[in-house]
Amino acid sequence: MVTMEEVILVNEQDEETGVMEKMEAHLKGRLHRAFSIFIFNDKNEMLLQQRAAGKYHSAGLWTNACCSHPRPGEKTQDAAARRLKEELGFETQLGEIFEFSYKASFENGLTEHEFDHVFAGTYNGNMHLNKTEVQEVCFRSMEEIESDLQTHSHKFTAWFLLAFPLIKKWMNTTAAVA
Secondary structure: OOOOOEEEEEOOOOOEEEEEEHHHHHHHOOOEEEEEEEEEOOOOOEEEEEEOOOOOOOOOOEEEOEEEOOOOOOOHHHHHHHHHHHHHOOOOOOEEEEEEEEEEEOOOOOEEEEEEEEEEEEOOOOOOOOOOOEEEEEEEOHHHHHHHHHHOHHHEOHHHHHHHHHHHHHHHHHHHHO
């Protein structure tokens, strides 16, 4: 039995305005709550995942460790931990580092219009990939990723192209404070 997935509709201040079936929200381009997780190892390399070929959009593209949506009634941080375990098969402490909104349309008629809570964490252990979600993973240096974004941006998800400069700025700010 297939269960209907719902997303939490929000306004520009991330205040809940209702719920909607996930695909309907993406077809109508409705603003909804989401999260993105960025994982780094002890070498300060970022974990990238290649989305599985069967994903409903952005299939086969490279992106950050994990992205998804909290369920109605679920705290965003709890949802982030849940999806990290479901997709990559590991747990680690996550901290919310910033938020941003974006809107991106895809060739299949879907639109991601998300109020995105961005989390970061550190992990160096084994992973157990959910192959229906993730095709491949790798750790890359920020410099390598930045170079790839300049020469092969078409190989990355729309939201990663927007989030990467924000992550880089956050890392520079964090390093300056530390």
